Amino acid sequence: MAVEISTGLIALGSGLAIGLSAIAAAIAEKEIGAAAVGAMAEKEELFGKGLILTVIPETLVIFGLVVAILILNLAKGA
């Protein structure tokens, strides 16, 4: 199955979009998560708020995914 190089590049681009945004979200969540667990150890009622704070950077991945899909759509158009 021969694929044009431009299609390959588009696929790479969309892979980068989601991969990099996932790494970014992971780095952010790592620190928030650690702090949230620390806070919960002191006060257990903070679970709800800790959970929320921890998943806030998750949005980054969602944006990454949307961008990835948009890029993939370019490939279809081309």
Add this chain to the structure above:
Amino acid sequence: MLSPHKMSSAIITGPNHVQEAVIRELHNLKILHIVEHSKNELADIGKPMESAARLSEILVKIRAMMASLGIKKDETKFELKRSLAETESTVKKLNEEAGMGIEELKELDEQLSKMRAMRQEIEALKEINVPLENFTQYRELSYFTGYIKNKKLPFLKQEIQRITDRFMLFDSIAKKKAFIALFIDAKHQEKAGEALQKAGFSTVNLSNISSLRGNAAANLKKTNDEIEKLQNKRKSLMKSQEKLAKEYKGFLIASDKFLSEQLEKAEAPLKFASTQSSFLIKGWIPDDQLSRSIERLNKASRNKIFVHFEPAKKHDKVPVKLKNPKLVKPFEFFMDLYSVPSYKEIDPTFFIFLTFPIFFGIMLGDVGYGAVSLALFWMLRRKMPKAKNFLNILILASFVTILFGIIFGEFFGKEFINPMISREHEMFTLLYLAIAIGIVHVNIGLVIGFINELKSHGLMHAIYAKASWIILEVGVAMLALTYFGKIAISPILGAAFLGAALLMLIKGEGFIAPIEVLGLLSNILSYARLMAIGLSSVILAVIINDSAKEFFHQGGFFVLIGILVLIIGHAINIMLGLLGSFLHSLRLHYVEFFSKFFHGGAKKYQPFGTME
């Protein structure tokens, strides 16, 4: 629904001699949320009843015993004779019986750990032919015992020889390291220490075996025998303790509960205001229970008390008891998890009830997965009555999942009917749908925020702070539509809306507010996860199905592997799907939705007598 139970503040006051009767009645009623009095110049806090000290003393004994006998609280049934004297005497008897065992056990454990330490030291000396009594204190002689690496041994000998030739070095070589015992003239102790350090020596302290004599092997056997004897003794002791624990488990749990209740009553006056001959209790009672409670309190105290009550005022810190119909009630769990809404604002539980299962359903959206999770949570609900609310939410969400499964036409990732929207192939339709849901949801939030502000700060502030967001959205929408040529109006109109909205925002929420405009955009885009989580779950399911199909094609033994792939793959995907759908649905409410209106931070209504 939408607002909590109406509360009235109540002040109960009376002479000291009816205090106990009032406390008893309040404990039965379980209706008054007591506001603790703090000491001021007018009145001190009350004194606990006389029985409090005795009660807590017995309670401490009971709890200590439960801890050391390893008894956990559960629903064991036990008929307790609810008399304090009898409970106390049984506890005392039990304490003597079990207490001895506990002491003995502690002693045994101590001996055992000492013996084990000794064994370790003897084992190190086993291969060295030096009687144990030689390792004692000398005046003219000092010795070192410990490990060094095998290959360092010649180096060490050389070093020591350089210091003096009046020494004895014993060694036993094992795999990598050698155990050595070095006896040397006390004069050279310091230099020898330095040499040893250079050779990477690690000391073994022989302090535990200073009383032993004779050769190591015999001592080792003796110690081993001793340890075994102790262990056997410990085992039989444990068995008798276990028997004791089994026998008295019900009694201990029941009396713990009974005494805790008594103690709560006895210590209640600590929350009251008191003078020399009277007491005063402040608290909150739900309006619909007010007249009944006052009647019963008056009866219990033979009309010796006075109760003053009035409805909550604007700045009162009212404890909140949420009011919702039975179907919506489980969703109050989410409010407990986050923060209890304050008395004056709209209780969002009903809105969570409306949208949470839908979001969950869109994300999981598969008839098969929905059915599996439904069965799972149904079973769990019977097993874990404590998590009932939480599981009820998930059961409802599973139903909606099946519903969306039919809309998406999915059964374990396979399209079993013609879908209305295919999640696998119509990504963009679903993406736009998700964003549209986001716009609606966020705007519902803004409307609730508007009503909250209207109630607490008046119309103008509500318009500036909340309605301005909606005007802003209209402005942006108009600009976008004119840009794409969908409607034929001047772009100035859209810009005017936008500008006006920004000005109102600055007036309503301060100069920092316009920065939040980007936040609103990201909030709405965040709803794209409704499509994204679902998409990833579908793709994973399709991959699992495809790889299983490969195995099925090969036939024979591979069919079995194919079935295994299907079961394990879908089980993992269901776990991931449940976790993701739950967390992300919850997050859309907590972050995107609540940030538009929610204040929270109220105290939960917890009437006297319901403390755990």
